[in-house]
Amino acid sequence: MPERNLDFGKFGARGIRGSDAVARKLDELAGGIVTPVTAGRGLMARLHYLTRSDRSRQAARDAGLTVTDRTLKAWLEGRRRPSKASLERVDAAYRTVRRRNVARHLLARLNRDGRGTRVEIHPFNQSGVPRPLQRVVEYRTMNVRRWDRIVTSWAAGDHQGLDDTWTTDVLPDLGSQWGQYEYVTSIGFAA
Template sequence: MPYRSLEPGKYGMRGMRASELAAQRLDELADGITSPVDTERGLAARLRYLTASTAGYTAMDTAGITVTPRTLAAWLAEDQTPNRANLRRIETAYRDLRRHNVVRSLTRRLNNGGRGTRVELHPHDQSGVREPHRRAGVAGHRSVNVRRWDAIVRAWAAGDEQKLDELWTDEVLADLGSDWGGYEFSAGVGFAV
């Protein structure tokens, strides 16, 4: 029985929704700037990326960055540093724009010319669950080849967690057969890219 109708952490099981882990992995694959936003280098790189196009300014508006052109120029010249709230907004705007910009290339990479990408799923951790409450029949890690990434990547790029979870369950976990519920919450998800 899948965990949709259960309380997964109730008895000490540890893990995250597999779709959340997949979203984190997609973020890692899409991320171009590795320096944190609160460093000079990371902030400068994000601001250059955001101010290089009209879409970047739109992403900043959507993220709630409402500063004067003079303040933005001071940020770019590194004469002034944004406050913590604006740093969070800059990071949000950067991630949203980056996701939007990499959808096509990431989809093409994961679809791999119709061959797809191997996904490794590690089941939730039941080591803290007492024996009578452990889920039976969950094997170790499993691998599945995902051939169609288009809808999954679009849901991730849009930040639609519910749609991503539905697609991950239907497109990836369903290929595991009857024990797919044991992988709905996972300890790890990896892509062979």
């Protein structure tokens, strides 16, 4: 693939993959519980979200929360406290189920009946790169109209699929120098 960065940061450039920045922004738009899972309030909120119906309990099991109903009941009643590993599983299951639940709504907001959403791409940081090796890379904006594969990959937790979609379906719309935006400082959009 042309302009694919194979050794990013070799000369001191700093940034993150554009697809990772998109995933972070989608997580931010999805919202959710902000209190950490280690706090009692955060744990209870996540447990209530994951156990409010049979369907949500099944989704939590599918997402990797494989404790017995008896253990869940003890956690909810405060008789027992989950281990650190169990807290991580509860948090991971919560994020997975939350993504699945909001994906359809988020997709409709981003597609906006075919009008799409304006995306701001802030280029990678070149402050650590020697002056003769710096590229001329500038802030860019574009309108993304095809969010289906992006949101589907994000909701499924498929990082490779999200990266492939972002770099092969979206970035080439920037023109001949699209490879310069594979790594970025940040990506912003609002829906």
